[in-house]
Amino acid sequence: MKIGILTRNEESWCSAQLRTAMERRNIEPINMRFQRIVARVGAEPTASFGDIDVLRDLSAIIVRPIGRGSLEEIIFRMDMLHRLERLGLFILNPPSAIERSVDKFYTSALLEEAGLPVPRTVVTESADEALKAFHELGGDIVLKPIFGSRGRGSTRISDVNVAERIFRAVDFHHQVLYLQEFIPHGSSDLRALVLGGRVLASMRRVSDSWKTNVSQGAKPLPVNLDEEVEEIAVKAAEAVGCELAGVDILESAGGPVIVEVNSQPGWRGLQSTTTINIADEIVKYVLHRIKR
Numbered sequence: 001m002k003i004g005i006l007t008r009n010e011e012s013w014c015s016a017q018l019r020t021a022m023e024r025r026n027i028e029p030i031n032m033r034f035q036r037i038v039a040r041v042g043a044e045p046t047a048s049f050g051d052i053d054v055l056r057d058l059s060a061i062i063v064r065p066i067g068r069g070s071l072e073e074i075i076f077r078m079d080m081l082h083r084l085e086r087l088g089l090f091i092l093n094p095p096s097a098i099e100r101s102v103d104k105f106y107t108s109a110l111l112e113e114a115g116l117p118v119p120r121t122v123v124t125e126s127a128d129e130a131l132k133a134f135h136e137l138g139g140d141i142v143l144k145p146i147f148g149s150r151g152r153g154s155t156r157i158s159d160v161n162v163a164e165r166i167f168r169a170v171d172f173h174h175q176v177l178y179l180q181e182f183i184p185h186g187s188s189d190l191r192a193l194v195l196g197g198r199v200l201a202s203m204r205r206v207s208d209s210w211k212t213n214v215s216q217g218a219k220p221l222p223v224n225l226d227e228e229v230e231e232i233a234v235k236a237a238e239a240v241g242c243e244l245a246g247v248d249i250l251e252s253a254g255g256p257v258i259v260e261v262n263s264q265p266g267w268r269g270l271q272s273t274t275t276i277n278i279a280d281e282i283v284k285y286v287l288h289r290i291k292r
């Protein structure tokens with residue numbers, strides 16, 4: 001059996017963990033890059049990667065971070081994943097879930113519609129409207145790239161002059177302004193890794209700053225989540241359609257709030273807090289799903 005690992009970086013720790021987990025089960029891992037996949041219409045094979053006929057040779061694909069690209073590249077990649085899924089290939093995560101989760105506006109909206117707690121958020125293309133929203137959100141906000149990850153590019157703004165200057169610059173570059181009320185969280189948050197409708201592992205991330213991404217230097221610590229928090233993490237993954245998800249939860253004074261559902265989560269930090277072999281659980285889950 002062969003399972004594809006679609007990744008921009010074959011050398012990444014998580015991809016290596018997945019390969020090892022597969023090899024232990026006599027599965028051949030196939031590292032795939034979007035740049036080398038060929039899709040065909042009205043000709044065979046429908047999708048190939050070097051000598052691999054994707055639909056004939058692979059039993060599943062696990063999608064790791066798909067990387068940056070132009071609008072055309074990203075849309076083509078997603079269209080290709082949708083086509084493979086339509087033609088019966090199991091893809092983790094489902095392409096529709098990847099599309100929803102990479103877009104912070106789409107995700108927050110779905111979470112709210114599912115009755116889940118989210119920070120107050122305003123999204124607009126207009127710097128003037130963003131400035132009004134800055135006050136509406138209490139004059140202390142986090143401005144995030146709508147497609148960002150790893151804490152990159154997010155800025156906390158509590159000065160109206162800085163806000164105006166940044167909003168105008170973002171507007172000038174035709175980027176969307178995604179503003180969220182700042183939630184005081186004491187420099188730590190919770191990350192729950194949800195797999196197949198349950199929390200597989202979780203950690204507290206403790207930082208020196210308000211950004212608690214492990215890639216920004218936060219320390220991962222073991223944590224036992226309350227039942228309530230586990231439940232909202234599972235529901236958040238479900239609302240976005242993720243079978244595997246890294247759910248980021250802030251502990252606000254009013255209770256837990258979800259800031260992000262990550263459909264291509266890394267687990268290097270999380271693995272250091274648990275004895276469960278996360279890569280092995282993911283591979284086991286894929287095997288279970290393709291048998292069904």
Ligand SMILES: Nc1ncnc2c1ncn2[C@@H]1O[C@H](COP(=O)(O)OP(=O)(O)O)[C@@H](O)[C@H]1O
Pocket residue numbers: 119142144148149150151152154180181182183184185189210211212213248250259260
């Ligand atoms: N509204 C907020 N208030 C306070 N801190 C926040 C807020 N949103 C995000 N953060 C902090 O910034 C980090 C990154 O934000 P997140 O929405 O998860 O985006 P990313 O995709 O960059 O991880 C979070 O883990 C959290 O520590």
Ligand SMILES: [Mg+2]
Pocket residue numbers: 150151213248260262
């Ligand atoms: Mg995050």
